[in-house]
Amino acid sequence: MNRFKAPADAADWSRRDFMRNGSYSLALVCTFASTNSLKGDSITTSAARRSQAAKPFAPFAVDLPIPPALVPTSSTKTTDTFDVDIQEGMAEILPGFQTPIYGYQGVYPGPTIYARKGRKTIVRQKNRLDFDSNVHLHGGYVPAAHDGHPMDVIQPGKGFDYNYPNKQDAAFLWYHDHAHGRTAKTLYYGLAGMYLLGDEREEELGLPTGEYDIPILLADHAFNKDGSFRYVENVDLGFRGDTILANGAVSPRLSVERRIYRVRFLNASNARSYNLKLGNGRSMLQIASDGGLLERPVSRTTSLLHPAERQEFLLDFRSFKPGSEIVLQNADGESAGTKSIMRFDVVNGGGSEEARIPTGRMRTIAKLPAPNASRRWDLSLATSSGVQWRIADRGYDPDRIDVRPRLGSSELWQWHNPSNRVHPMHLHGMLFRIVERSTGVVHPADRGWKDTIGVLPGETATVQPWFTPYTGRYVFHCHALEHGDKAMMLNLEVER
Ligand SMILES: [Cu+2]
Known part of the structure; x- marks a missing residue:
């Protein structure tokens, strides 16, 4: 780990993107005979691309992907140790296209790290990119040397072992690149993953778990004709894409049983805020925010989620008929591609519900000391x-x-x-x-x-x-x- 190396300028980035997309596109050209895809002037928006290929890009056509859980390399009585390569990779985001990414383990979103209060996590990150990188655990109580300060970076070919004490209460954290001056590009190109910290208190509440606990990373993107991500810098507004991805898929669907689901949202977008709203106008029960559980659940019909924030909800599908389809909207979206986030498709099943909806106090939030400045x-x-x-x-x-x-x-x-x-x-x-x-x-x-x-x-x-x-x-x-x-x-x- 070293002090930060001066960031590459915009020209380096566009050259890198051109080379990456260009070389990868050779394969795509053969598959799709889109020989114009190597030329910069043939860029079309993803909305236009979808209209060209309406069937494969129709909304609600693919299942919501769930990022893989990272498997520990070793576990002791006190500690789980993970190994991660920060590397280039390919993601299938638009059906039939390969999108070059930077990814933890080469995947987007990165693998989810599951941690537990009272057990230590060590993540041995190895930088296999050809520029400086680092990892910030967003929302974590982490000693300064392991925080991923923007000037503490991992040079190409080097590694760093991040130690996370996990002494805080259960919360939905996330990890992402934080090398100063280029986070807009490195997060956009894929360096983000989720970190779910659980604890005993949360377990006692009987909230939905396992396949009924759904973490969702939201980010808006745009695409070139060859399926590669398109990034246009705008320092004032921040990047705005014309397509919302949920866990790396365009407007996916999630088949849900007639049960209660815990659905956790992370806004990993560069600069877009979402106004979450169920298409049928029903209320959502918010149980947690950035720092974990709220004192009591809060019922709301819309919810603004700004970049880097997390919100967790209990969604109750018990009263829906099989075949019901409930769209999760971004009420502030400016186009079809930025209005529909995903859809919940109610299917048969459910049986006896094991989860409970908390009605009383979920947690006591400590009083702060009186401010002294x-x-x-x-x-x-x-x-x-x-x-x-x-x-x-x-x-x-x-x-x-x-x-x-x-x-x-x-x-x-x-x-x-x-x-x-x-x-x-x-x-x-x-x-x-x-x-x-x-x-x-x-x-x-x-x-x-x-x-x-x-x-x-x-x-x-x-x-x-x-x-x-x-x-x-x-x-x-x-x-x-x-x-x-x-x-x-x-x-x-x-x-x-
Ligand atoms: Cu700002």
């Missing part, structure tokens, strides 16, 4: 030297520590967003609570532990971070990836 962070766009984003008039400087809170203390942080973009502000290595929003009351489902808050255009939002459990250097940044890369991020050092 207040800080205001203005979120703004600077255009003096190209388009750059700022926090409190500062762009990221790896050699400057911007704030030094005391271990165990808490503060009030006010995010002030006069810009016309959503800024999903994320704090590494610790959690916070949302105290106040100028746009309205704090939604009951946002009153649990959080690690990311979508600060809306024109909004001032106050959060209360708790600087625990570790000392050391972390970052906080905007999780609209183009914003974070350019350079909406600051250093934070927790001191004793």
Whole structure:
């Protein structure tokens, strides 16, 4: 692990993409006789591509893929050890096409890591790409040296053993690349996976498990005619694709029995927010957010999910007739491809339900210590030297520590967003609570532990971070990836 090597510039990326897609496309040309696919000017949108090949790309035609569980290389009484290669790979996303990706173990989404509170996880990551990479465990209580700080990277050919103590309560975490300056591209091209941390308390609640517990990674993409991902940089807006992928599939379907399902959503998009809504207008019961279970379940009919946030719901299909089809929509989508996320197809079966819907208190959320400082962070766009984003008039400087809170203390942080973009502000290595929003009351489902808050255009939002459990250097940044890369991020050092 070494200090960060200067990131490749945009030209390198486009050349790399051209070479990758070009060389891979040779095979595709033979299969599909689309000889224009190597030429940049023949790029079409995926929507257009689907209209050309309506049958294979029709929505709800493929089953929702479930990313494979990562299998430990070894397990002891206290620790599970995993080995992962960060490498190039191929994914079949559009039926019949191969999409070149970067992937953990070469797959997209990356394999899911299952962990348990009280057992340690070691992930031995090996960088088999030809540029610097690293791995951040998003939402994890992780010692600073293992956090995947943007300047701590793994050089090509090298490896790093990430140690995750798993001392926090059950939560839906995720892992992704965080090498500074290129996360917009590396996540877009596939370097993201889910990390499900369970515990005893959660088990006691009798929530759906196994095949009735469905983790779903959402991300919007666009495609070139040869099936490769298309990426167009937009530092102000952030990337917007015309197609939503759920676990790497276009508008998939999930056959569900007449039972209760736990459905967990991660927004792993570059910059798109989703407004989740069932097509039949029924309510969804939210049981968890970024930092794990809420104190009590919250019923809601729509739910905004900003980049990097997680929300977990219980969906009850017991009263539906077999043959019922319920579309999960993105109510804020601007086109057919960005409106329908997936569909639940109710089939026979179910039998006796083993899961329970919690009605009372699921968890007691600890009280924070009284805040001992207040800080205001203005979120703004600077255009003096190209388009750059700022926090409190500062762009990221790896050699400057911007704030030094005391271990165990808490503060009030006010995010002030006069810009016309959503800024999903994320704090590494610790959690916070949302105290106040100028746009309205704090939604009951946002009153649990959080690690990311979508600060809306024109909004001032106050959060209360708790600087625990570790000392050391972390970052906080905007999780609209183009914003974070350019350079909406600051250093934070927790001191004793
Ligand atoms: Cu931002």
